[in-house]
Amino acid sequence: MTLTAAPPTRTTPPPADPPVRGRRQLFSVRRVFAYVLLTVLSVAVLVPFAWMVSSSLKLDAEVFSVPIRWIPAEFHWDNFTRIWERIPLLTYLRNSVFLSLTITALQVLTGSFAAYGFAKVRFPGRDALFLAYIATIAVPWQAYMVPQYIIMQKAGLVNTHLSLILLQAFSAFGVFLMRQYYLTIPDELSEAARLDGLSEYGIWARIVLPLSKPALASLALLTFVNTWNDYMGPFIYLTDNKLWTIQLGLRSFVGLYDAEYAMIMTGSVLSVLPILVIFLLGQKYFVQGIATSGMK
Amino acid sequence: MASTPTTLPAPGVSGGGRYRATRRRRSSTWVGWSFILPNFLGFATLTLVPVIASLALSFLDWDSYSTPRWVGLANFERMIHNDTFWTALRNTAYYAVGHVPLTLAAALGFAVLLNQKLRGVQFFRTALFFPYITSLVAVAVVWNMLLSPDLGPVNQFLRGLGIDHPPGWTTSTTWAMPAVIVASVWRDLGYYMILYLAGLQTIPAELYEAAQVDGASGWQRFWHITVPSLRPTTFFVLIMLTISSFKVFDLIQVMTEGGPGRSTLVLSQVIFREGITQGRFGYSSAVSMVLFVIVLTITVVQFRWQRRSER
Numbered sequence: 001m002t003l004t005a006a007p008p009t010r011t012t013p014p015p016a017d018p019p020v021r022g023r024r025q026l027f028s029v030r031r032v033f034a035y036v037l038l039t040v041l042s043v044a045v046l047v048p049f050a051w052m053v054s055s056s057l058k059l060d061a062e063v064f065s066v067p068i069r070w071i072p073a074e075f076h077w078d079n080f081t082r083i084w085e086r087i088p089l090l091t092y093l094r095n096s097v098f099l100s101l102t103i104t105a106l107q108v109l110t111g112s113f114a115a116y117g118f119a120k121v122r123f124p125g126r127d128a129l130f131l132a133y134i135a136t137i138a139v140p141w142q143a144y145m146v147p148q149y150i151i152m153q154k155a156g157l158v159n160t161h162l163s164l165i166l167l168q169a170f171s172a173f174g175v176f177l178m179r180q181y182y183l184t185i186p187d188e189l190s191e192a193a194r195l196d197g198l199s200e201y202g203i204w205a206r207i208v209l210p211l212s213k214p215a216l217a218s219l220a221l222l223t224f225v226n227t228w229n230d231y232m233g234p235f236i237y238l239t240d241n242k243l244w245t246i247q248l249g250l251r252s253f254v255g256l257y258d259a260e261y262a263m264i265m266t267g268s269v270l271s272v273l274p275i276l277v278i279f280l281l282g283q284k285y286f287v288q289g290i291a292t293s294g295m296k
Numbered sequence: 297m298a299s300t301p302t303t304l305p306a307p308g309v310s311g312g313g314r315y316r317a318t319r320r321r322r323s324s325t326w327v328g329w330s331f332i333l334p335n336f337l338g339f340a341t342l343t344l345v346p347v348i349a350s351l352a353l354s355f356l357d358w359d360s361y362s363t364p365r366w367v368g369l370a371n372f373e374r375m376i377h378n379d380t381f382w383t384a385l386r387n388t389a390y391y392a393v394g395h396v397p398l399t400l401a402a403a404l405g406f407a408v409l410l411n412q413k414l415r416g417v418q419f420f421r422t423a424l425f426f427p428y429i430t431s432l433v434a435v436a437v438v439w440n441m442l443l444s445p446d447l448g449p450v451n452q453f454l455r456g457l458g459i460d461h462p463p464g465w466t467t468s469t470t471w472a473m474p475a476v477i478v479a480s481v482w483r484d485l486g487y488y489m490i491l492y493l494a495g496l497q498t499i500p501a502e503l504y505e506a507a508q509v510d511g512a513s514g515w516q517r518f519w520h521i522t523v524p525s526l527r528p529t530t531f532f533v534l535i536m537l538t539i540s541s542f543k544v545f546d547l548i549q550v551m552t553e554g555g556p557g558r559s560t561l562v563l564s565q566v567i568f569r570e571g572i573t574q575g576r577f578g579y580s581s582a583v584s585m586v587l588f589v590i591v592l593t594i595t596v597v598q599f600r601w602q603r604r605s606e607r
Contacts, residue, residue: 110334114336142545144350229431229432232545251437290491
């Protein structure tokens with residue numbers, strides 16, 4: 001990396017007091033400017049949410065009023081009670097919760113277990129095997145979703161929750177993320193435990209797993225949110241209304257009642273709410289997980 | 297743990313000889329596989345095998361009813377004479393050309409803004425990241441309404457600015473793709489912003505201090521320190537963004553279903569329609585191969601470009 005901004009002129013002493021004060025002033029102008037810019041841009045980014053929430057409390061006729069009313073004339077909280085009668089929202093939510101929790105648990109469990117094998121146990125063929133995992137991360141899912149579908153069809157699993165669980169529980173990404181983290185745990189720790197007579201499984205369960213809580217939390221949160229928000233998987237595999245997730249339910253509601261604008265927005269708010277709560281609770285781990293997956 | 301004396305002999309090295317070493321190796325192979333196996337079984341049957349099968353399928357004539365028949369390159373021949381395929385390919389490229397640079401610029405801009413020592417930066421970061429974790433269905437539904445041609449807030453705003461005939465967005469063949477791109481940039485920028493923030497944190501503050509002492513302006517510091525130091529991050533972001541652009545499906549499926557007409561039809565939708573809706577496994581796998589080769593080529597080209605610029 002070449003640094004063009006560091007010429008030998010640095011031998012001249014740094015400028016004395018007055019310029020420094022000038023710089024400080026400039027700095028605070030810049031701060032104000034940064035705040036204004038950030039506020040304007042963040043508001044712009046959040047406008048769709050604001051509109052969604054405000055519309056969810058209106059009457060259908062009010063949603064597209066001219067000019068836009070940001071605060072409803074009258075708050076129709078009953079939208080939030082009526083929607084449960086209009087669509088089987090409870091079933092959809094239950095299905096989403098079930099799928100998200102099961103898939104997350106399996107991914108974290110099998111992913112961290114496999115990652116230990118890849119990061120801490122040396123055996124022939126290990127690196128080639130890991131390469132197969134990495135290589136498939138680069139292959140777009142769309143490129144092999146048809147063979148996957150054929151396998152599921154032959155196994156008679158289309159239109160079951162099990163198909164989605166099997167498809168998403170063994171992700172190469174999860175193994176990769178956990179392995180990246182395990183590599184930062186010094187080998188001396190497991191070496192010492194080995195000398196103390198702990199088996200490899202014991203080391204995984206009692207040393208590595210407790211140490212990797214942040215990575216486990218990251219993987220769990222990312223997986224949960226992805227599964228909750230997944231549209232294409234359920235869209236392809238689930239035809240039976242009783243098995244649908246909240247995303248499919250919301251989509252079909254839009255298709256069936258496309259003039260019930262307020263109710264559609266109510267449904268959208270309800271589909272986003274659980275994720276908002278989870279996100280605010282585990283924000284730190286989200287950011288860590290994404291930052292880790294971004295490092296090579 | 298930490299109290300274990302380092303004076304103990306390393307296991308397997310001393311006192312055992314070759315016999316113990318091989319036994320140890322054999323048992324560690326077994327142990328290694330036992331860790332990987334639960335995940336590997338699922339991964340192999342549902343990812344590895346399908347990836348390989350996809351290639352084989354593209355040379356077969358097979359629908360859900362008939363028996364598979366080897367047809368060589370016939371599927372690919374049919375594909376290049378099919379203008380739905382070409383439309384989808386063009387649309388996918390169009391989406392990528394819009395989505396990649398806009399998302400990259402927005403993510404980098406926000407990351408630089410948020411990297412400053414400001415109070416309340418956490419709040420802004422949360423706000424900007426939030427679109428990324430909301431479901432695509434909700435995103436699509438809300439944006440479709442925001443962009444509704446007659447009374448939608450966006451067009452109301454544009455009319456307020458004096459634009460008498462604002463675009464019809466998702467109802468217009470010209471504007472549907474830009475509408476999809478706007479919604480997708482809005483959704484994705486938070487993710488890449490986090491990657492850039494992580495990259496920015498690795499740049500030593502001394503570089504900026506030195507440049508400031510030399511009287512480099514803010515822009516100069518940005519171009520001569522920030523941008524070059526972020527090169528590895530940009531490289532990664534570029535690959536991820538391009539790959540994700542070529543895979544786009546959910547957002548378009550919910551926002552426009554590929555329409556109006558075929559104006560937002562993309563490759564993933566062709567694969568889905570041909571393969572899963574129509575049951576033409578061979579043909580859809582041929583289209584899959586094209587998608588795969590495009591993604592692979594982009595990755596390889598970007599890797600080369602990265603290596604050259606590092607030299």
